[in-house]
Amino acid sequence: MSTNMGSGAKTGSTMSSEMAEQPQVLARLAARFDSIAGQVRAAAAPDGPVKGVAFLARGSSDNSALLGRYAIEQRTGLPTSLVAPSIVTVYRQAPELYRGWLLVALSQSGRTPEIVDIAARYAACGATVAAVTNDPDSALARAARLHVSLDAGPELAVPATKTVTSQMLAILAIAAGLTDESETAGFQADVDRIPAASATILADPEPVERVAKSLAEHRRLAVVGRGACYPAALETALKLQETLGVMAHGFSSADFRHGPIAVCGPDAPAVLLAGSGPADDDTRALRSDLSARDARVIEFGTGPAADAEWPALGSMAECILATIRGQQLASALAARLGIDPDEPTGLNKVTLTH
Template identity: 65%
Template sequence: MKAEMRQQPEVLAALADRWPTLTAQVAALLDSAPPLGVAFLARGSSDHAALLGRYAVEVQTGLPTCLVAPSVATAYGRPPEGFRGWLLVALSQSGRTPEIVDLAHRYADAGARVIGVTNDGGSALASAAHLSIALEAGPETAVPATKTVTGQLLAVLAVAAGLAPGGLTQAQAAALPEAVARVLADGESADRAARRLADHDRLAVVGRGACYPAALESALKLQETTGLMAHGFSTADFRHGPIAVCGPDAPALLLAGSGPADADTLDVRAALAARRAPVLLAGTAPDADLPWPALGHLGECLPATVRGQQLALATARHLGIDPDQPAGLNKVTLTN
């Protein structure tokens, strides 16, 4: 896991170098008829990348955007007939998850244009798509996905940038590898934070806007690597009731960057203090326990996600757990 995490700046730099090609390919696919809406299809970590894509597309274009519930078609038998003229972005790190491949075919048959985002450009998902975006991150063998996740995050921002003006620029994309490298160079912050988590068995991970997908992914990484009952929340939803789970024995990890939604996450600290809940702050504030560089755009989700990876790895090591082989988990989950 540590070795694959350290490969992320290189993987992201290669994707940023391809930025003009990727955005032009997306624009060309949709040139004859702009999409009526954009749907994202994914499971697990890929679903968190899809959520960032949804934010980017909605903010940039105003198009109707959704996350597909695969079971609607696979379990309940409802065909995706209403998605004619839509764009479907299907994400799978391996490109081999049966239901994702199956639904990519079904949406294409129903008249949607399909973009496949996968690490393997020769996979079944890549073959099912009208346009394949291969991450080209190299083999990923640790069960907790790291470099393919941040690769997917950058890939969905490229898709959004190809849809309409106003998306992430190539210069902004090219600055992300350095931002991630700076986070990776600071392992001490993660070690200190891991020591503070060691005596707890449950944790709320909270973020909003660009930090919400990172909060969900960070919670998943902690679950996978340590068995900690970590749960990710939108800050707004957290205020509506789940904050009640936090107290002296249940800390909160807050992710707050430099975007317009992050002040709300910083403000929730007062309510947590009233509950005497320990708080770890990750973000761009001067007092952040787990800092990352302020970027001012949705790409901040990437260094935020890497901070979550670091914390999961450090916590697993502190607890004497092998993060590369979590008990009862497989690298590829073949859901149908």
């Protein structure tokens, strides 16, 4: 990885401070979880049952949306999709067949022009729009039938941290709102454990700092997970890309076997994210294949071989914990390499795509 030793590592970086706020942010959102689910249940289908759920997002928000796709398909069986914004903005296809669908639009700022524009077009075609933002006064919040505020406080560092994990929790609340009211308690039991579990991780940075020392000389790496850990793998890779400028790529363990595993070797390690869910043993099984390629293997998760652990929840909520471990890795590598994580070169906090 390239270094920027002139700027010096910011041991008291804004990114680190905002990461440390996550237990409190998540606790506030967890306290509203049942209320959000109830609001979704009331607003999602004014004219009959929800036909399907579409997610509209970019960047880190897109990774949160992927968690929503998994959670909703697992819990409800409803068809879900991730909207390709260019189909509407570039190819000019009107979403006329989405009447009766729920469109979940995610934008931390609520100001990305294409997200606001597309949400309005879906609403005009009969979809119910639920916006998830950190700004209740944003254009996206005003355009939606239902707004879920993250209540995360100002986020100043370019790499998003507390708004990503709070988006993920908000998505789980939306998923709960699409189930029968009797099932919300099952979600709530997992949710109530998240703030304390995230605090446990943040109080234990040393294992990740040791991993950062071993990865500091590598310019390429893969981040791999499956099921609940797949969105976290994509988000971790994004954090490494934007914070360090490293060629990190996120994969599902299944897709990884279909060719990308070939990029790993002595100069390209793999970070495996594997928790306590039914898909995670498949990720752990990659260890032997990667070792045969002489690739260094790092594992974050709940298994006995994990280099850095997180508390086992056995549910989709573990995506939040895996994401925090990924944030720690990006932050620790930035500190080791003398890179300012708050202002990555050439990036802005709000990306105004159209």
